[in-house]
Amino acid sequence: MPENTRHRRQAAMRGCDRILSGARPATMRELLAAMQAAEDLDALPDLYDGGPVTALEERVAGLLGTEAAVFFPTGTMAQQIALRYGADRTGNPTVALHPLGHQELHERYAYSWVSGLRAVRPTTAPRNPTAEEIGALAEPVSTVVVELPLRDAGFVLPTWEELTAVAAAAAGIGARLHLDGARIWESAPYLGRSFAEIAGLADSTYVSFYKTLGGISGAALAGSRELAAYARVWRHRHGGQLFQQWPAALTAMAGLDRELPRVPEYVRHARTVAAALAELPGARVFPEPPHTHQFRLWLPYPARALEDAAFALAEEEKVWFASGWRDTEVPGVAMTEITVAAPGLEWTAADVAEVGARLIDRTAGA
Structure with missing residues (x-):
């Protein structure tokens, strides 16, 4: 992914009130704060x-x-x-x-x-x-x-x-x-x-x-x-x-403490999200149902149009759907990977269907 696209994605996701796929990017200050929450910071590195x-x-x-x-x-x-x-x-x-x-x-x-x-x-x-x-x-x-x-x-x-x-x-x-x-x-x-x-x-x-x-x-x-x-x-x-590798070790320990216990919930909810996405016009998900909290989604539009629509939805409506769309061997069909993490747990099947329809409307109208 080009550096400018990566930075735009990070900025767009941080500005969104709702995120379906992925997790909100953390700033360096937020990462430092997470490390400071670790136990025994007075120990030697x-x-x-x-x-x-x-x-x-x-x-x-x-x-x-x-x-x-x-x-x-x-x-x-x-x-x-x-x-x-x-x-x-x-x-x-x-x-x-x-x-x-x-x-x-x-x-x-x-x-x-x-x-x-x-x-x-x-x-x-x-x-x-x-x-x-x-x-x-x-x-x-x-x-x-x-x-x-x-x-x-x-x-x-x-x-x-x-x-x-x-x-x-x-x-x-x-x-x-x-x-x-x-x-x-x-x-x-x-x-x-x-x-x-x-x-x-x-x-x-x-x-x-x-x-x-x-x-x-x-x-x-x-x-x-x-x-x-x-x-x-x-x-x-x-x-x-x-x-010294203690910053990486401390954030890994924090992930084991805070994120690992939630992973089964992400996996379960990914099935709800995937089922709702599969109902979008022309959509396909794989695997169906997902094996983990990540899966693939295809939509019958060019990758560039879907990517532009996803960023417009994020920057204008503060809702993050998914990016990283890429064209497939089937002309006019693009694919992306969906990751259901903590922010995605807030989305009901109806939410997914409604925002998915708005993404398609923006894509088709481009």
Whole structure:
């Protein structure tokens, strides 16, 4: 997204009285105020390690039921090291990745360029691989990656039974299972299991602190003590051993305290919002119903017209619908992602239908 569009979106959202998709952007002053609300601010900060960073690692390990967790400044770094660990332990540089996975679309193939690994594709279908597809891989792999949910397929999740079968299939071919759990927080309601039960299927799990939880940055890689020791060495080698990271750790802890308990409510309400949006003329939502609090929406208009209408609605009527519209392979049809967070809980199905109709009116009249 161009920088000027991002700034315009942030300003428009902050000026709105009602927000359907997303959360109101926070100012730096507001973020500092959130950090000041943390407990024990008189404690010393981390110095390369320790302090609130260690406390956060211990809390994540407890949530996920793992022996240890290691804080990382970015998820891209954490995921690279998870895959490198598997390759080093097995001597096999080949990993099973989905072509729509985060490593392929959003990490600039770091696993290949930085670590010298190569990928095979268990499937190209817009979903995570099945147990049968893992078992049918034509060559050995050191790690199988499952993204929960698979964001670029529409935030889709496997069922619990499918996920347990994939874990068993990975073990059956002698591979580790790594969960890209950046959005594991909102995956648990659909899977019907605790975070510990989900992570318990895997050899390593990555989680994000700014996606969903609202932290300023940061991630964690969770697994065995052996993985954690390895991760700390390679975190340093990748330049991730920062002198102080307490601001990110404090906002992550705040997100675990305040935002995480509300996530199941967001997921439930996303179904109400999606059902109302699906009733708009020419609209389509996917998945239907949503698996998490995020889903895709298509409308039969060009992306530019929808984007202009969304900003006009925000700037003139102080109501934020959604932005980030992009044209699809179907001419005249655009798609965006909807995220139901705290502000969206205030919207009834009737509210969604009424504002959606106003957006369409503005778009059609442009």
